[in-house]
């Protein structure tokens with residue numbers, strides 16, 4: 001279902017952004033700053049485990065990293081490949097489920113990334129743990145992992161929400177892009193609408209549907225990563241950065257660029273503290289997944 005959603009979305013994916021190319025460049029700069037802060041010059045070989053149409057993979061390759069990208073969605077991978085070729089970048093793209101990441105790639109990388117809320121497409125803790133185990137295996141000693149997820153813990157969840165993305169223009173066509181979220185506990189149905197306005201008296205609306213798990217970053221995701229089956233995970237192989245997505249109440253979603261700056265601004269000191277605690281198994285498990 002997730003793969004189908006992104007297969008259908010892939011030709012329109014750039015419209016989610018106000019300016020996709022600027023976003024590629026900005027995310028790359030900010031990711032690169034976080035990478036250098038945490039790993040110095042040790043990262044040159046990057047695996048993007050949910051590359052989609054290539055937003056982060058293209059940006060990081062443009063800055064000189066050797067990038068490998070994989071994703072569940074075949075059409076997204078095809079577009080990523082085309083976009084990289086157009087920009088003269090050599091990125092090895094393939095189709096893979098992140099739950100079979102090591103089985104698929106068969107080697108370790110300096111850094112594994114899965115950005116822009118890809119992990120919460122896995123709809124249970126068991127599935128997330130499965131993916132994290134594979135990411136762990138794909139991570140070299142002294143390497144790391146960057147996962148960016150929406151900060152659900154700081155959002156008011158439940159009921160039905162309208163999440164506007166904005167108005168985009170492409171040639172003579174104007175697109176109105178927005179989402180509707182319908183909650184069923186912590187799982188929600190996401191309906192993504194593109195209203196295509198060609199200045200006639202009627203508009204064409206396309207809608208695509210998928211599901212998300214509103215999993216909280218802290219402490220549940222960190223605990224899951226720390227539960228990859230090893231009693232003591234070497235710190236350098238732990239999830240080094242939990243990049244938090246800005247608390248996007250529906251009224252804040254229009255401010256995509258500001259949100260993205262926050263997405264890529266690195267872990268907060270609170271994240272580090274929760275991360276340290278969860279690594280030592282001192283977090284109260286009952287707190288996992290609690291909504292603010």
Ligand SMILES: C[S@@+](CC[C@H](N)C(=O)[O-])C[C@H]1O[C@@H](n2cnc3c(N)ncnc32)[C@H](O)[C@@H]1O
Nearest residue numbers: 006050051052055072073097098115116118121
């Ligand atoms: C919101 S998109 C982000 C894509 C890309 N990181 C970007 O920012 O352009 C989420 C991506 O996660 C991918 N995805 C979801 N579940 C996946 C899975 N189990 N394995 C691999 N990729 C998955 C989707 O196909 C989609 O491309």
